[in-house]
Amino acid sequence: MANPRQRRKARSSSHTAVSHSRHAKRNLKKTTIRGPKALQDAWDKHLTVRQNYANLGLVVTLDPSAHGGVEKPLGLEAGGQASQQQASQQQAATSSSSMPCNAVANVPSGFGRIVRDAAGNVLGVEMNEDETEQPQPQEMDMEEELESRMDQKVRKQWATDFSRSTAAAKGVVNEGVIHQLEAIAATATGTTTLSLPLSGIGSRHVSAGEVKYLERLVKKYGDNIEKMAGDLKLNP
Template sequence: MANPQQRQKQKSGKAKLTRKTAQQRKKVPIKGSEIIAANWDKKFTLKQNYARLGLVATPNPLSGGSEKLNPPKKLDVEKEKSKLKANEAIIERDEAGNVVNIIYGKAPLEDMDIEPVEAKTEVVKQLEEQASKAVKATRVVSENEEKWLQALVDKHGDDYEAMFRDRKLNTMQNSAGQIKRKIKVWRENGKKQKMVAA
């Protein structure tokens, strides 16, 4: 007979962790781009899916190795030399396992010229098309912010350092650069509103 504590565990809504439930937990929904979610294959890993879709999983090739499901037992050294990237190397060993030679890859990434690559897959083309249609969000200046900026300009003109040091008006302690950007947006919005009114 189960004691009260064990009985409470049985009633608990928390699922028991088994191999089956652990596998179900791993299934993560893909958030973000609908195009990638539609073309995603859950049988493959992240890097394999990205390679299949024509995308790059890690922008920096120097961080992290590449996945090899079935690495070849014997490497053709001459072929592999041409494939070596920056900061990669092949270690040649003799029959006893002693290191005979180390063949290093090409120059570091900074010295390499990166050529623009055309979209190879349909997914990449769809993503580029989606990115080209993206609308830039315009910042709207509120009435209170407009009054505050007007007071700063009336008092200090275009002296942003003085605006930054003004303790009474600059209560939120915005930096000189932040104030300058806000005033620029405010002035641009004012010009647009005048054009619409005309």
């Protein structure tokens, strides 16, 4: 049963339903790429922002653990998985009676090999019962201590090679755009650092807090950006 408010809307001549097509058209409006002409020409509207930045050799964010994950080269992974499956199938096919008897030495401890005759009948099972030395408690403590330390790969990820993606892994990078952007920045500021405002109007100025924050990093590391990125105290 309709309530009084709905009945008033039905009788009103000024009330009109919301036009969803109008909102859809507004959402489908092409976005305006604000930036140098070289960046606008190289921008692919069919790709995402992260994919475009990867193709241009730029970095979306300095956070190495990007939100949403990072795309991996699926072709290489699929080829590696296919080769592994083929290798496992070949190993399974060759595990027959034609295998020599000394192959038991290659079997891990606790596993065995089924011995068959020419007709495929099971003759027996050969077990590899070689005893392995159990690690001492002191050795286990040392291994846990080593595992608890920061891995070198993690340290390298925080210091170099930010936001790796499929294009960067395949080496498909448009370096021409990078040189053009560096040339634009060099003529205006004398450096290869290009600073653009988010609105596209005017230039971006560093705040007083950012100046103090950057002065500490420059005073300690100079122009070594990788060491700045690896310092989690001054650059949290």
